[in-house]
Amino acid sequence: MPIDHIVFDIGKVLIHYDPDIPFSRIIPDAAERKWFFDNVCTHDWNIEQDRGRTWADAEALLIETHPDREAHIRAFRKHWHEMVSHSYDDSVAIMEGLIVEGRDVTMLTNFASDTFREAQARFPFLTKPRGVTVSGDIGLIKPDIAIYEAHTKSFGLNPAATIFIDDSAPNIEGAKKAGWDAVLFTGAEQLRADLLERGVRV
Secondary structure, three states: OOOEEEEEEEEEOOOOOHHHHHHHHOOOOOHHHHHHHHHHOOOHHHHHHHHOOOOOHHHHHHHHOOOHHHHHHHHHHHHHHHHHOOEEEHHHHHHHHHHHHHEEEEEOOOOOHHHHHHHHOOHHHHHHOOOEHHHHHHOOOOOOHHHHHHHHHHHOHHHHHHHEEEEEHHHHHHHHHHOOEEEEEOOOHHHHHHHHHHOOOO
């Protein structure tokens, strides 16, 4: 079936994300920094902000168990803007080109509500697609099939005519379970090839 809807993930597809950028300065020792991310501000802790937990609650939870790390815990949100250091201009150009051509482009992202609005202010191209589903706004995160179904309903997509672009293999599998086509993002040139293979020229 021809592709009628193109859905972009955001982090590591359109904009860079790396907590090490500020924390290489905040915790200079690499081993200590790894311990901190493995045991304190972990991926599982951070993803709950993407699900809608407030930063105040998230910080309080960790400070209760790691009071000696309070400054480092609060630094995660305080210096978040440094973690999203730049856009991927080549993949942004693909997305913008699709919009100019009249393609239906939306975004589906695991993102905390407040930091997403910061990202939109810093990277105006994030306002150009028809719309976006932000996990923190609806309390669902990828790869839960429910978030893909919510996006489908919100934007009136035909799953069989929808392609999703994400840098995470589990998120790709979630999209496929929802009936979408999906491709793993590894770079702009491969994305161009993946789209062309499906009849979408950019």
